[in-house]
Amino acid sequence: MTGECRTRRVCHLTSVHRPDDVRIFAKECRTLASAGYEVHLLAVGAQTASRDGVTVHGVGDRSGGRLRRMTVSVSSLHRAAIALDAALYHLHDPELLPVGVRLRARGKIVVYDAHEDLPRDLLSKRYLGPFRRPMSWPVERLENVACRRLSAVVAATPAIRDRFAEVNGRTVLVNNYPLIDEFVSGGDARWSARAASVAYVGGISRHRGIGEAVAAMARLPPGVDGTLDLAGSFADPTLRDALSRTDGWRRVREHGILDREGVRRLLSKARAGLVGFHPTPAQVVAQPIKMFEYMAAGIPVIASDFPLWRRLIEGARCGVLVDPTNASAIASAVQFLLTTHDEAEEMGRRGRRLVEETCNWRLEGEKLVRLYDDLLGELQAS
Numbered sequence: 004m005t006g007e008c009r010t011r012r013v014c015h016l017t018s019v020h021r022p023d024d025v026r027i028f029a030k031e032c033r034t035l036a037s038a039g040y041e042v043h044l045l046a047v048g049a050q051t052a053s054r055d056g057v058t059v060h061g062v063g064d065r066s067g068g069r070l071r072r073m074t075v076s077v078s079s080l081h082r083a084a085i086a087l088d089a090a091l092y093h094l095h096d097p098e099l100l101p102v103g104v105r106l107r108a109r110g111k112i113v114v115y116d117a118h119e120d121l122p123r124d125l126l127s128k129r130y131l132g133p134f135r136r137p138m139s140w141p142v143e144r145l146e147n148v149a150c151r152r153l154s155a156v157v158a159a160t161p162a163i164r165d166r167f168a169e170v171n172g173r174t175v176l177v178n179n180y181p182l183i184d185e186f187v188s189g190g191d192a193r194w195s196a197r198a199a200s201v202a203y204v205g206g207i208s209r210h211r212g213i214g215e216a217v218a219a220m221a222r223l224p225p226g227v228d229g230t231l232d233l234a235g236s237f238a239d240p241t242l243r244d245a246l247s248r249t250d251g252w253r254r255v256r257e258h259g260i261l262d263r264e265g266v267r268r269l270l271s272k273a274r275a276g277l278v279g280f281h282p283t284p285a286q287v288v289a290q291p292i293k294m295f296e297y298m299a300a301g302i303p304v305i306a307s308d309f310p311l312w313r314r315l316i317e318g319a320r321c322g323v324l325v326d327p328t329n330a331s332a333i334a335s336a337v338q339f340l341l342t343t344h345d346e347a348e349e350m351g352r353r354g355r356r357l358v359e360e361t362c363n364w365r366l367e368g369e370k371l372v373r374l375y376d377d378l379l380g381e382l383q384a385s
Contacts (some may be wrong), residue, residue, distance in 0.1 A: 010379050012041045012247065014089035018076045019096045022049035025263070025292075026179050027095055027120065032057045034368035045083050046146045047076045060087075061264030085109075085374070090379060093157075097121050097142075099151035112378050113117045118179075121146060123285040128359050154378055157371065162288035162311075175374050179292050183363045185267055187297040194274070194348040196265060199341050200230040200256075201305065202268055202273040204293045208238040209288070212279030212307070214246065218330035219337060221251035229341050231277075234258040234269055270300035274347055275340040277305045279327040287311070295362050303347050305336045321354030 012033060020027055022044060029078045036042045036056030049061035063079045082178060084092060094103045103113040122143035145349040146171045148192040150156055155173040158164035171351045206214050223229050231254055246252055251352040262270060270276065276297025280286040295306050295310070304322030306312050316322045323336040342345045 005032045010090045010383055011039065011376065012043070012087070012089040013093065014073035014084060015093045015095065016045045016080050016089050016099055017095040017202060018047050018080055018085060018098060018103070020046070021047035024095075027042070028057065028059075028366050029086035029263075030179075030182065030368065031093070031116075031177075032373060033354045034364075034371060040376075041376065043087055043089065045080055047080070050099045052217040062303060065245075071360075081105065089377065090156075090382060096332075097146055100146065104149055104152055107152055112375070112382060114149055114157055114378075115153050116157045117167060117187065118158070118159050120160075120163050120166060120285055120288070123283075123288075125279075155374060157374070160288065160290045169295070177367050177371050177374075178290060179364045180360070180364050180367050181292065181295045181299045181358060183299050183358055183365070184385075185214070185263060185330060186296065187241070187267075187271065188303070194344060197274050198230065198272050199228040200232045201271055201275045201277050201337050201340070202232045202234065202297070202302075203293070204234045204237060204261075204269070207233060207235045207243075209242060210283055211283045212277075212281055212327045215253040215276055215328060215330045215333055216256060216279055217246050217249060219251065219326045220254035221249065222331055222334035223254075223338055227338050229254060230338055231255045232258060232269060232273060234261045234266060236260055257322065264298070267300070270297065270302060273300075273302055275303050275305055275322075277333075278307065279305065279311075279325065279333060280307050281327055282307065282309065295358060298351075298362070299358045301351040301355040303340055303354065303362045305333065307338065315357075319353050319357040321350050321357060 015027060015032055017027060022028060028044060030042055031301045032042050033055050042057045044057055045062050046059060047062055049059050050059045052059050060083060060291060062083050063076050069128055077098055082107060083198045084102065091114065092103065092106050092115060093114045093115045100115065103115060122139040150167060150170050153171060154169040155175065155176045156171045157175055158167055161176060161177045164174055168174040170198050190247045203216065206280060220229060256271060278291055288311055294304055298321060304316060306316055306322055306324055308324040308329040316324060323339065325332040326335050361372050
């Protein structure tokens with residue numbers, strides 16, 4: 004293999020995410036392959052195969068729980084990464100940072116993709132109880148020490164970028180915006196033919212507002228038809244059991260985890276999308292992909308009234324902001340969007356326009372390719 008070919012070989016690693024993860028595979032890996040890179044993805048439990056110009060390598064299996072994943076799986080990924088001998092390695096999980104530091108010591112280019120602000124996210128983990136805050140500081144310290152030694156950091160939100168920019172001067176914002184071609188502008192159905200439904204897509208938990216969402220459905224006034232369509236899985240099965248015994252549950256339809264086509268079909272028939280996250284430290288500065296996918300699908304958004312989200316949604320006039328802890332406020336927003344057809348449809352059009360013009364993966368993918376071009380160009384010049 005010539006040196007020039009070797010410098011085009013890049014490798015993404017994940018010990019946590021599925022091999023078909025949308026950000027990792029469908030967006031980043033496919034974009035880089037289209038730009039002429041030889042792209043490999045090492046993923047735990049994957050089936051080894053080539054697809055869309057990306058070679059996926061299965062490493063180990065997903066059995067054994069979190070401890071095995073953080074020890075045996077990480078070691079297996081490290082060995083596979085060395086054997087692949089890529090010029091650039093792109094890490095997607097915090098537990099892979101020690102691997103990144105070792106690869107960097109071998110002279111490799113190493114990029115860390117910060118999907119979330121882990122220290123702030125730990126503060127919202129109820130199962131950690133009183134250990135949440137004591138764990139957050141050392142995790143942040145370790146993450147910062149490792150990232151200071153890496154070649155670059157890719158940040159999924161502006162808040163994450165601002166944090167890592169103080170640690171690594173080569174921190175690039177690559178927003179997790181949607182692939183707009185996945186969604187048909189305006190959906191498949193005429194607005195008047197759509198069901199009287201509000202969709203929620205993604206992980207389902209207390210701090211993501213499922214309790215208030217279900218309670219809101221019970222507070223719709225008589226004569227207002229409305230259904231809450233849930234696409235995702237419950238983080239806590241006991242929470243689902245408790246909610247299933249409430250009045251609002253009779254207006255809920257569960258779809259389970261849907262593939263990308265299933266998500267597209269669901270949103271093409273809904274009249275609004277809900278993202279009622281609670282105001283935890285991580286969530287108030289998050290940019291949930293579901294919010295932008297609702298916009299891409301041409302439906303208005305019912306969203307928590309956080310400053311970042313307010314600027315976006317009020318600026319585009321593409322949805323309704325609510326107090327996510329107030330079920331009555333959510334019910335009022337649902338009623339408005341299900342009964343005010345012309346305004347709801349126009350909000351959906353404005354959201355779609357925002358995605359088409361600025362909040363889309365095509366523009367973000369170009370930033371990722373530029374980063375790779377710069378890093379590998381410097382390697383060739385050295």
